[in-house]
Amino acid sequence: MADRSLRLAFAGTPEFAATALDAIIDAGFEVALVLTQPDRPSGRGMKRNPSAVKQRALAHGLPVDQPERLRSEAQRAALRDCAPDLLVVAAYGLILPPEVLALPRLGCINIHASLLPRWRGAAPIHRAIEAGDVETGITIMQMDEGLDTGAMLAIAREPIAPADTTGTLHDRLAALGGRLVVDVLQALAKGALAARPQPAEGVTYASKVSRAEARVDWRQPAAAIERRLRAFNPFPGLQSAHGGALVKFWEGTVDPGAGSPGEVLAADGDGVVVACGDRAMRFTVLQKAGSRRLPAAEFLRGFPLAAGDHLASGGD
Numbered sequence: 117m118a119d120r121s122l123r124l125a126f127a128g129t130p131e132f133a134a135t136a137l138d139a140i141i142d143a144g145f146e147v148a149l150v151l152t153q154p155d156r157p158s159g160r161g162m163k164r165n166p167s168a169v170k171q172r173a174l175a176h177g178l179p180v181d182q183p184e185r186l187r188s189e190a191q192r193a194a195l196r197d198c199a200p201d202l203l204v205v206a207a208y209g210l211i212l213p214p215e216v217l218a219l220p221r222l223g224c225i226n227i228h229a230s231l232l233p234r235w236r237g238a239a240p241i242h243r244a245i246e247a248g249d250v251e252t253g254i255t256i257m258q259m260d261e262g263l264d265t266g267a268m269l270a271i272a273r274e275p276i277a278p279a280d281t282t283g284t285l286h287d288r289l290a291a292l293g294g295r296l297v298v299d300v301l302q303a304l305a306k307g308a309l310a311a312r313p314q315p316a317e318g319v320t321y322a323s324k325v326s327r328a329e330a331r332v333d334w335r336q337p338a339a340a341i342e343r344r345l346r347a348f349n350p351f352p353g354l355q356s357a358h359g360g361a362l363v364k365f366w367e368g369t370v371d372p373g374a375g376s377p378g379e380v381l382a383a384d385g386d387g388v389v390v391a392c393g394d395r396a397m398r399f400t401v402l403q404k405a406g407s408r409r410l411p412a413a414e415f416l417r418g419f420p421l422a423a424g425d426h427l428a429s430g431g432d
Contacts (some may be wrong), residue, residue: 117174122305125200126169127151132290133206134168135229139294140204141176145301149198153209154182186216195219202304203257204297210340217259224259224305227293229286231271233256233388234315235322236264241289243322246347248339251275254293258311263321267302271394272296275380281349319408325352332356334377334429336394338370340341345397353403356390357428363419366409378429383421385413391426 117367124147132301133152133328141147150173166174180196189196190213195203197360200220205212230240232255237243244252245273252275257266272292276285301311330352332341345354345368354365356378373381375391382389387398402415410418 122146122301123148123199123201124132124301125151125195125198125203126148126303127203127205127208127210127212128206129153129167129209130207132229132286132293132364133169133208134172135168135290136204136206136294136297137172139298140301141178143298143301145298147173147176147178148200149194150178151195151208152180152182154184156275171313182423183210186210186213189317192216192219202301204301206293206297212259214261225269225297225300226257226259226264226266227297228255228257228264229253229289229293230322231273232257232264232268232352233317233318233319237322238324241286242325242347245250245276245280245285246343248343250277250423252289254289256296257314265314267313269309269311270296270300279346279348283345283350327352330355332427332429334390334427335393338397340394341392341397342368342370358421358425361419362405363421363427364403364405364409365397365401368397368399368404371396371398373398376426378427380421380422380423380425380427381410383416383425385416387412388416388421 122145126147129152152167152169155166158165169319170180183191186192196219202222203220203224205224210226212299231253235243249272253271255271256269257267260266273291274288298307332354345365348354349366355362371389373389373391373396375381377391377393379391381391381396388402389396389398400412400413401409403409404419
């Protein structure tokens with residue numbers, strides 16, 4: 117059972133953070149307040165929906181505050197009034213100003229999905245897969261005013277499997293983050309944990325993934341395109357234009373075929389094979405606009421592609 121003398125506030129928004137919140141609650145810690153971003157429009161009807169963290173907090177009967185920013189005294193009032201010993205942050209999506217960092221007695225800690233200082237920034241899971249890293253993990257750090265520059269309280273490593281997508285790796289890291297933050301909180305409650313500075317070497321930055329990155333540049337090596345295919349699943353996917361329509365690619369493997377970049381080398385039930393800068397990609401799950409993801413054979417029944425066709429490359 118957790119030491120209930122440690123009074124927590126929690127700040128997070130997506131499922132990654134909700135998994136950590138569940139773990140903290142299940143461990144018996146007192147969560148006096150949950151901060152999450154305001155409800156946002158989503159889905160086909162663009163209805164305003166609560167974040168995963170808000171849904172989980174309300175299910176547990178926890179008070180929720182959703183300020184647009186934390187810059188003013190009024191926006192920080194709920195956090196100040198709950199007087200937390202520690203603020204736990206996970207994928208919150210808002211910058212914490214110095215006034216917030218200094219508010220809790222023990223400061224603020226962050227659950228970050230990389231082995232810092234590699235992949236500081238917004239999209240560490242995507243960028244680790246895209247870069248071909250064989251390992252990543254979770255770092256719990258004491259937050260400061262820099263971008264993921266704070267001293268480290270704990271790390272846990274996680275291998276990246278050859279078939280991992282951002283979706284599959286995200287789920288494992290979310291669970292790992294929940295376990296690790298509970299370990300850190302239990303140690304902090306006993307005063308038994310010391311922070312250590314991040315290494316000065318090996319700093320990289322994981323920029324936010326944009327929809328524009330979905331366009332495939334077929335001039336790239338097949339191995340690079342395959343990594344991007346997995347890194348951008350489930351968002352934003354990879355896509356290319358053909359005949360004025362967009363084709364989205366979701367699953368595939370490197371193929372030994374050869375041709376001019378963007379040339380369709382084969383299109384049948386075994387996949388759509390497209391030549392790259394070297395070798396080719398065999399795509400086995402594809403999607404056309406307004407439809408759903410389909411195995412290659414089903415996709416081709418509604419979107420004819422044939423050997424010799426050419427797919428647009430990059431901004432073509």
